[in-house]
Amino acid sequence: MARSHAGLAWGGGLIVLALVAPFLFYPVFLMNALCLALFACAFNLLLGYTGLLSFGHAAFFGTAAYITAHTVKVWGLPPELGILTGVAVAAAMGAVFGWLAIRRQGIYFAMITLALAQMVAFIALEAPFTGGEDGIQAVPRGHLFGVIDLGNTLTMYYFVLAMFLVGFAIIARTIDSPFGQVIKAIGENEPRAISLGYRAERYKLLAFILSAALAGLAGSLKALVFQFAALTDVDWTMSGEVVLMTLLGGLGTILGPVAGAFIIATMETYLAETGSWVTIIEGVIFVICVLTFRRGIVGVLAPYLGGRPEAQRLPEVSPAE
């Protein structure tokens, strides 16, 4: 499917903006936002396109962060192998969790993923290598492929941007592929997709693994950016946050999660010192989004920006389970 010219123009403009952004804004903030954006895009592949609400995506994000931090710091792996290990573990965990969770649908799917993620959080608190409440600190960023020094903030920024674009391209390509058409069909009407001969469970599991792996990529990158992995990365509040970013930006829109992630990251940066106000405001945004703003920012703006009319929502009336 060819992208529209308007879409190309917007994409090009955003990439140029991303290239000059570190000279205009604080680079660590931008890297954090890019990691969250990749995390949200990976999540959106499940909720926005396949219709699966995983309420435990922090498990993949946080576990990959811990694995990368541990392999780079303790085993002395170079950053690219550390990230690869983190992504591989997240994908394997996604295979197991997905295999368990797709046995149930709808709300149960959400509760199962949430519970499994909470189990991971307990393990992260008690396992010997995660450092308990302290997490894994002072993780070296190392040299990419042995030559490129990631200790330099600007170099690190372009590395994170490149990895984000790779992840984003994988997601965009997946959505436009025949596989993407099938998972969208499953998201819209699973019984019909099954009756057409598609083995919905396999497609759902594959989408889940892909989403978990990319969420892991985001977590691994974040561990290198901040040079630590901690319990907040696996906590259920992180799982809630990724839902919020996606919902606010626009479910089932390709750029929505990115917009949502940047807004939430900005808010958290500015309100970091106000204690629980971040939580309260996030809760209010949740309520407003669900009650009156279910299309999200990009979903509402897309028609005016000349993008494809692709905004898709959860079905307004769910088929009986």
Place this chain on the structure above:
Amino acid sequence: MLSWLHIAVPPAPLFFAQLLVGLINGAFYAMLSLGLAIIFGLLNIINFTHGAQYMLGAFGAWFLLTFLGIGYWPALIIAPIGVGIVGLVIERLFLRRIRGLDHLYGLLLTFGLALVIEGVFRQKYGSSGLPYTIPSALQGARNLGFMFLPIYRAWVIVASLAVCLATWFVIERTRLGANLRAATENPALVQAFGIDVPRLVTLTYGAGAALAAFAGVLAAPIYQVSPLMGSNIIIVVFAVVVIGGMGSILGAIVSGFALGLIEGLTKVFYPEASSTVIFVIMALVLLVKPAGLFGRAA
């Protein structure tokens, strides 16, 4: 006898003490999953605010004692009524407006409300717990020969069992409960028979919230009263609900108590696994019987 298994056999008092702790936790799991099941039955919503409502119950008791000098026994009635009224308002203002949307929106909406409520309390009272003393009539312990039984803990088990059985009775054996069950099966038909289903829905949500608050008041003297007490327990209760299935009231009660006991036993024999055992059981149940032990096939 078991020494060849390398499992240390604990002394009997410790064993029974942990069993009691498990039973207490089970009492709270049972009450909370019961409330979730009732709300889910009629509203088709997983009430994420349930943990916050449990926390509100505990804080309600603390407010009543600290600011008004009202003690435990009146609080056991007043706090659930107060939280129940808050529940009625939440249903009217928010949940009613998303009837007919995908169930997932209900989960997201109640999650948002839980964040707001917990955030407000954390902003005001921090994350550390506030103490609530055991009422004088229930202080002390009784020596049962094989263990010391703190009277308050015995009371929690008796009270929760009584509330669970009363709820079961109302739903399964009264006219109101019959209407409720009918409205769960086919709301349109029940409405046609002249029963005000929207009001029934509102009242059900209020009753579920009140049940959570009652559990919160019971919990106040045992656990500390803290803004985070609800979210800590609610995710475990979700796992309990997945294990038991939400099809049956009795199933919710039985699986709540049973899982609390199993958690207590794990604490005796293999303490490292005690915080994760319920999730592992959930995974096993999903493999063997995906609809849950007491659930009807989806």
